[in-house]
Amino acid sequence: MTAPSTTAIILSFNEEVHIRRCLERIAPLVKRTIVVDSFSTDRTVEIARELGAEVHQHAFTNQAAQLQWALDTIPIASDWIIRIDCDEYLEPGLIDEIKAKLPVLPADVTALDVKLKVLFKGKFIRWGGYYRTWLTRLWRPDAGRMEQRWMDERLLITRGRAERLTGGDLVDASLKDIGWWTDKHNGYATRQMIDFIAREHGLIGEEADGELTASARKRRGLRKLYGGAPLYLRAVLYYLRRYFLLGGFLDGRLGFVWHFLHGFWFFVLMDAKIDEARTWIAANSIEDFPRYLAERYGIAETGIAWRR
Structure with a gap:
């Protein structure tokens, strides 16, 4: 069985402190990495290209519009798309689960939800109800589009259904002050x-x-x-x-x-x-x-x- 291919889409602006970690940790999962940059003035673009990412630049309005621009403009022929932010990464267990599950998922599963884990200054925020957030971050290219909101946009599934991945978390771990x-x-x-x-x-x-x-x-x-x-x-x-x-x-x-x-x-x-x-x-x-x-x-x- 041929392993399904996955493309990562990453939005960036002045993320030189995060972009290397993000790209290196997603590399074992994806065949292609697309960075959509909002005209960074630091070394974000340089580092992304050094690590083999394909960089496109586009003026930023909000995340929803930027992501949908990427989906509408950049041809993507892979079996799956994963969206990840520069200050995020997938735990190894989650990467392993994705690799194992994608080849055997039924055709009607068109999106996958992952659980968000926030690290604030290195501290895992376990309590307060926040470690209950599930985000749809993987989907088949022909089965989803971005909800056009100014904030807290979510993926709209145009066909099929979503399943949850439980082998690890999507980690939000900013290194900035x-x-x-x-x-x-x-x-x-x-x-x-x-x-x-x-x-x-x-x-x-x-x-x-x-x-x-x-x-x-x-x-x-x-x-x-x-x-x-x-x-x-x-x-x-x-x-x-x-x-x-x-x-x-x-x-x-x-x-x-x-x-x-x-x-x-x-x-x-x-x-x-x-x-x-x-x-x-x-x-x-x-x-x-x-x-x-x-x-x-x-x-x-x-x-x-x-x-x-």
Whole structure:
């Protein structure tokens, strides 16, 4: 039996600290590696090419648009695609399981979910309910497309079904400092705000072409429940549940930093940006929301079409 071929798609921007680890650890699994770079100014592209990756450069709007651009633009003839971020890697047990399973999967299994393990400053974040996240990261090329959201995009399965892989985890292990982390999450909060406001006012509709996996549907349902709660109060309640009821305090000193920043500060910041945007829209108009984004955040009207 011929082993199925796999192509990795990796998005990058100034990731010289991570790109070597990412490429070297995914190499035993994939036949082809595609790096879609957003015009890095460090050695990311140089290192990627040194390690044999195929590099394409494209202006960045958000992850969903960038990934779909890659799927629409770059011919991929492999049997499977795996998406992985520069600061992520697969545990050896997961790689072994993928190699063993791909040749024997039935034809109706068109996507595979992996479990996310976060290492914050080297500390495994086991508690707080966070080590329950399943992500669809492998799929057959003709069976999936990216959901077009500004944040927390998921793969939409256009046919077949997904199965879970349990032999190891997808590890998120950033090597950058806390200043970079807060800057990144400040940007994430902006994108969460855009998605929230756009959907609140019908500027972006729900997509019908494909469906989320069961894991993603469950997580999206919880997010919708959270999204319907009052601003700020929901951040407080979420943090209290995560840190105390779900045992986040058991993650120790670094766990406290993680849960406070990721589970409280980030959500309060997101709500503050939503609050600010709502105030601006009330004084102006929702039709001018794209202008607000351009003036306040430097985000041009590209990537996802607004409904006018």
